[in-house]
Amino acid sequence: MNRPAILAKPGNQPSTDQDLALFRIYVGYRSLLSIVLLIMLISPNTRQLVGVLNPGLYIGVALAYLATSIILMGSLFTRLNRNPNLLFIVFLIDILAITLLAGSSRGMSSGLPILLIITVAASAVLITNRTLATLIAALSVLATLADTLRLIALHELTVNALFPAGLLGLLFFGVSLLVQFIAHRLGRAEELARNRASDLYNLQRLNEQIVQHMQTGILLVGNDGIVRVMNKAATGLLAPERPVSMEHGRQLADYSPELAYQFEHWKGIGLHKAKPFTVMEGAPPVIANFRDLQPSTNQESLVFVEDYTPVTQYAQSLKLTSLGRLTASIAHEIRNPLGAISHAAQLLEESPELSDSDQRMAEIILHHCGRVNRIVESVIQISSREPPKPEYLSIASWLEEMVAAYLQSSQHPVVITVDCDYPELLVEFDPENLQRILSNLLDNALRHSKLATGSEVAEIIVSLDFTSHRCLLDIIDAGAGVTPADQAKLFEPFFTTVQEGSGMGLYLCKELCEINNASLDYRPTDQGKSCFRISMSQRAH
Numbered sequence: 001m002n003r004p005a006i007l008a009k010p011g012n013q014p015s016t017d018q019d020l021a022l023f024r025i026y027v028g029y030r031s032l033l034s035i036v037l038l039i040m041l042i043s044p045n046t047r048q049l050v051g052v053l054n055p056g057l058y059i060g061v062a063l064a065y066l067a068t069s070i071i072l073m074g075s076l077f078t079r080l081n082r083n084p085n086l087l088f089i090v091f092l093i094d095i096l097a098i099t100l101l102a103g104s105s106r107g108m109s110s111g112l113p114i115l116l117i118i119t120v121a122a123s124a125v126l127i128t129n130r131t132l133a134t135l136i137a138a139l140s141v142l143a144t145l146a147d148t149l150r151l152i153a154l155h156e157l158t159v160n161a162l163f164p165a166g167l168l169g170l171l172f173f174g175v176s177l178l179v180q181f182i183a184h185r186l187g188r189a190e191e192l193a194r195n196r197a198s199d200l201y202n203l204q205r206l207n208e209q210i211v212q213h214m215q216t217g218i219l220l221v222g223n224d225g226i227v228r229v230m231n232k233a234a235t236g237l238l239a240p241e242r243p244v245s246m247e248h249g250r251q252l253a254d255y256s257p258e259l260a261y262q263f264e265h266w267k268g269i270g271l272h273k274a275k276p277f278t279v280m281e282g283a284p285p286v287i288a289n290f291r292d293l294q295p296s297t298n299q300e301s302l303v304f305v306e307d308y309t310p311v312t313q314y315a316q317s318l319k320l321t322s323l324g325r326l327t328a329s330i331a332h333e334i335r336n337p338l339g340a341i342s343h344a345a346q347l348l349e350e351s352p353e354l355s356d357s358d359q360r361m362a363e364i365i366l367h368h369c370g371r372v373n374r375i376v377e378s379v380i381q382i383s384s385r386e387p388p389k390p391e392y393l394s395i396a397s398w399l400e401e402m403v404a405a406y407l408q409s410s411q412h413p414v415v416i417t418v419d420c421d422y423p424e425l426l427v428e429f430d431p432e433n434l435q436r437i438l439s440n441l442l443d444n445a446l447r448h449s450k451l452a453t454g455s456e457v458a459e460i461i462v463s464l465d466f467t468s469h470r471c472l473l474d475i476i477d478a479g480a481g482v483t484p485a486d487q488a489k490l491f492e493p494f495f496t497t498v499q500e501g502s503g504m505g506l507y508l509c510k511e512l513c514e515i516n517n518a519s520l521d522y523r524p525t526d527q528g529k530s531c532f533r534i535s536m537s538q539r540a541h
Helices: 014-042 055-074 084-103 113-125 130-153 158-212 232-238 255-268 308-349 354-386 394-407 429-454 505-515
Strands: 217-221 229-231 286-292 301-307 392-396 415-420 426-429 458-467 470-477 517-521 528-537
Touching: 014 055, 014 113, 014 505, 055 084, 084 113, 084 130, 084 308, 113 130, 130 505, 158 255, 217 232, 217 255, 229 354, 232 301, 255 286, 255 301, 308 354, 394 429, 394 458, 415 426, 415 470, 426 429, 429 458, 429 470, 429 528
Parallel strands: 415 458
Antiparallel strands: 217 229, 217 301, 286 301, 392 426, 426 528, 458 470, 470 528, 517 528
């Protein structure tokens, strides 16, 4: 669709940023802890709690701990947190530093070993290797017990201090295993959510591709008549001359007042009877259908716009099939008496006793017998022709050959010019059908040019419609043109402005164009000349 996707594309490693954030929090905690430990030694209210056994060692370890925190602060923008071995070293330093600080502050009685719980919990979260995370807990237990035994040996603590040290060790293991379990479960839940987000994103993109490449135009229209979203097919049918990116946020009436009227009528009564309409002059007819979007809190609706041309072509095909059956049943009924009338008129014309007036009557009978026979043959051509066999034709070279053959078969001096600036242009058309169409149109053009100017001249101009990707073939003559009153009936069967015409030529040409996915229209030029335009599919190299 022509607006950004609702879902953002999931990252390849979405947990990386979260792990880095947790690592930054832990580094910030280390830095703050080292500063607090130094302040506790300086403050008169807390100096008796820390560093009582060895103040020098306490200050040195606290400063070194602060220095390592500063170094880690500088490495926050690196990939340190992704390396479990480097993380293991960081937590090992924390265990050593806290153990030394606790050892210089009377061990368990200072309460500092409890800080190792945070270190153990952080290692269980940040280190993905569960063995290393458990090893951190084990080393914390060993460090706490070893420091307690050392202080007991120095008579700074009693044997009773082993019990809280053992309980703290069990707490280390319990915290480590519990946090590892929770982190593992959260990781699995995050992985599942990431997969679901990726599936939803891919499904959305797939849906967008399907909708975008549908031949049916789809518009999402709000209750206020504003188009929220439309696909390429809708743009091609309703606004082919404007870029796709400009087509959302406009009123439905900007594309077609008739479409907006049908939409409002459907919104008002809830019923809709599909009625074909054209967006602009010369555009193919389209048909619209409407559906409420459920569920929708904004009362939005879907508008489906389809090209009505295939329906008309199918109806035309059914009509021609019925016409074929009808003409097949009456061909002999018409031709047999027509042949008898023509034969009798010929015999009558050869009679030596025939007067001049009767001779003229016989000629009129023969003339109109020939005209009726041509009409029957034209109808049979329409009804009994085979389906088209389209090919890709190089229009420039094909026109040269066709015009050369036409001129060679002509019995009169005629002038036909071809103007084509696209030597590599390919069009898709049945060559036999196209030859029949152009021959008929050139016959008409030369005849009308002679009636108006006395010279049989015609011009063929090839151009491209880059918006619709169609090739335009204009056959122009120097005739007087078709009156506006006759233009509406120009392609109707049996309609003719020439006394000798059967009225089936243009009708046959239009039918041949439509079954080849092309169109034939009459449009006068700016110079007042008559022009018949064939619009057909094209494919360029």
